[in-house]
Amino acid sequence: MNRSEEIRKICEEKQIRMIDFKMTDIDGRWRHITIPVERFNENVFVYGIGFDGSNYGYAPVEKSDMVFLPDPDTMYVDPFAKVPTLTMCGNVCVIGKGENRPFDQYPKNVSLRAVEYMKESGIADRMVIGPEFEFYLFDSARYEVSPRQCAYQIDTRQAAWNCRLDAEGNNGYEVPHKGGYHIAAPQDVGYDLRSRMCMEMENWGIKVKYHHHEVGGPGQMEIEVELDDMPQMADNTMITKYIIKNMAAQEGKTATFLPKPIYQEAGSGLHVHMLLLKDGRPLFYDENGYSGLSRTAHYFIGGLLSHIASLCAFTNPSTNSFKRLVPGYEAPVTIGYATSNRSAVIRIPAYAKSPETKRFELRNPDATANPYYAYAAILMAGLDGIEKQIDPAENGWGPYDFNLYTLSKEEQKKIKGLPKSLEEALDALEADHDYLTKGGVFPQRLIDVWIERKRAEAKKAGEIPTPAEFMMYYDL
Missing domain, CATH: 3.10.20.70 (Glutamine synthetase, N-terminal domain)
Structure with missing residues (x-):
């Protein structure tokens, strides 16, 4: 048959x-x-x-x-x-x-070729990753961009702005501003829906680690999955977004993975946990290394931090991405690594102690990324670090085992930051992409097309007047 x-x-x-x-x-x-x-x-x-x-x-x-x-x-x-x-x-x-x-430009082919290149290098035969899916669940989302009006409006019953006495449907259980982390029912109105989303993900073959309400009061959610092979996880990322958005729509709600949909609230990222294996043996563990990480793991980190600016062009490919990467919202803004420190772009979870689970997470990506390109680019940057033995400590990228947000202005100036705009990330990609084209993983034609498309998006967004500009400059 x-x-x-x-x-x-x-x-x-x-x-x-x-x-x-x-x-x-x-x-x-x-x-x-x-x-x-x-x-x-x-x-x-x-x-x-x-x-x-x-x-x-x-x-x-x-x-x-x-x-x-x-x-x-x-x-x-x-x-x-x-x-x-x-x-x-x-x-x-x-x-x-x-x-x-x-x-060769098709996303799945790029991710498969990246794994082939890894195997050909002899460094490892598996890259295992696990993303954290953060998103907002709203009751409604409206927007208009026209010569007459540029505006958007979102709403969700649980938001603190619905605490006022005349708010329709007010029940006194609204979630405070930036107060949603692990909040329980009845404030957590998306609890049952998230459980059903996770059940559907499991039915589709995606193993769920857990789900919970995130920091953002107006309906920020998180579903974290168990680690899996990189190309499979890229598939699973597409499936997960499909499930979340469609199940929200079935409930008369709307889910968005926009990195910064709400001013002054927590943004949504796609933190990527990762480790390498060879012949079934984990390569990132060394009980005597910093935070239990091997030299291979440190070199992989070095590669990521060395190329992080250009990497952002694939891991943070929207103008909205860089509205999330600002201080004060547990989002990374500095190029560095540390244990249990959410202000560094690379965080080493202290709870992952065994050789099989020892890993780190890259915290800057968000879900506006094409997962196949983003995960493949992460792998290629890390492999470049291993091949060139780029030591992150010797390059002054940490470890930063302190709160980077509380440093003096003089100390902050000594630490390099992530790109502040999509244009800046694209400039970096234009100047630094040889690590991506190794072995024909990312065709030059794809990088050229990507830069051209994203520059056009940034140009278009930059030409549109915003409500904030009316607020700040209308009366001048």
């Missing part, structure tokens, strides 16, 4: 009527195309599904014909489709005269 026959049999058993194929565009959004189950056959795996790659941001219009090849190992019954639908992810190929060839 071939693959298509196996899938057709599953479709008969589950009364599936449609088969859906999900692809990732250059920015990290899922797009999809759906066919009736009667049209599904082995040719789909051989010849693929044709589509226009230029509309996904990859290719110029004159060379835009591509094919999507589904991966049967990713099939799952889509829980959000009213018509019984089997969904699959997969890969993208460029159409050739003979056989089609994998498209």
